Amino acid sequence: MEWELITESDTFIMATRLVLAAFLGGLIGVEREFHQHPAGFRTHLLVSAGSCLIMLLAFFGFQNYINENPEVVNFDPSRLAAYVVSGIGFLGAGTILVQGYTVRGLTTAASIWVVAGIGLTVGAGLYTPAIITTVLVLVSLHVLAKVNFAFLSKQKKHFISITVDEETGRLNDLIRELEMVNVKIKGIQTEKHQLYNEKPMIEYRLLVEYTDHKDIATVSDRLHKYDFVKQMTMDGK
Structure with a gap:
């Protein structure tokens, strides 16, 4: 009974989601780190965990205020998620390098953008889509990179x-x-x-x-x- 109370508490739910988001983002970061790209393990882990934290803030951060002021509050949790999706662009842009006619870092920028989505998805409690997306990203980065489409x-x-x-x-x-x-x-x-x-x-x-x-x-x-x-x-x- 006591264990059920712990697992159903907001603190346990938030901690679980943060750890899972950090783990999934870190997996993608390891692949980028292995291939020596500008944004590696720590960057991807932090982006995913930070996105998850903002999503948790949207879901849990204003509950007491909403409960106390039901007649004046009209709250949409997806608004904070939208700011994450649009704001993550500055970090992705920092990984793109232009050297003459060569552009590098586009894939890493895309992976950071996807990792932000993974963090938001975990923060919203959608574990299965987040795990599936992580697998797809790893396959895309590691396996499909070896395929020649010439x-x-x-x-x-x-x-x-x-x-x-x-x-x-x-x-x-x-x-x-x-x-x-x-x-x-x-x-x-x-x-x-x-x-x-x-x-x-x-x-x-x-x-x-x-x-x-x-x-x-x-x-x-x-x-x-x-x-x-x-x-x-x-x-x-």
């Missing part, structure tokens, strides 16, 4: 490595030549090289997407007209 597209991808003179090399010119032959740039990596013929070099490693192999051949011809282009190699992906 076969669904007619586009082909190549890495093009272009070594240019650091002093005279102009990346904008290279990009313009690629775009003129309908070769799209999907990512850029930059690496400085040691002296080449007593001049400092920069290697641009471009991930490009194209439809026709003739476009790549045309790119090679167009880029080699620049004196600052010292070397160019290609490999498929």
